Amino acid sequence: MHELSLAQALVRRIDEEAVKAGLSKVLRAELRVGPLLGADTGLLAEAFRCASEGARCAGADLEFSPGPASAVCLVCGGVYVPRWGDTRCPHCGQTEPRILEGADLILAAVTGERDD
Numbered sequence: 001m002h003e004l005s006l007a008q009a010l011v012r013r014i015d016e017e018a019v020k021a022g023l024s025k026v027l028r029a030e031l032r033v034g035p036l037l038g039a040d041t042g043l044l045a046e047a048f049r050c051a052s053e054g055a056r057c058a059g060a061d062l063e064f065s066p067g068p069a070s071a072v073c074l075v076c077g078g079v080y081v082p083r084w085g086d087t088r089c090p091h092c093g094q095t096e097p098r099i100l101e102g103a104d105l106i107l108a109a110v111t112g113e114r115d116d
Ligand SMILES: [Zn+2]
Pocket: 073, 074, 075, 076, 077, 078, 089, 090, 091, 092, 093, 094
């Protein structure tokens, strides 16, 4: 399941950030979801709850917002915003883009309680 493996990677990344920031408990994580990732944020939040058990980020709230997306057409060189399920170039109609960004889950911020 796509969302479960994303959630497991996310737990590791959030805990890494928490350690760097000296947080003993993560309360909130802000995420930018690339439109080409094709992830269901509801399923991802659910998978995160399971995957984060026992981690610093257990029980943390996830806040999702759309991430940036762009692609360059390998046929005509046009740069455009690709969409999930339709990455066709709007300039020439070809489907050979190189995705520049938009297929990632970006961890934008982590907030929580500090170690004393
Ligand atoms: Zn094109």
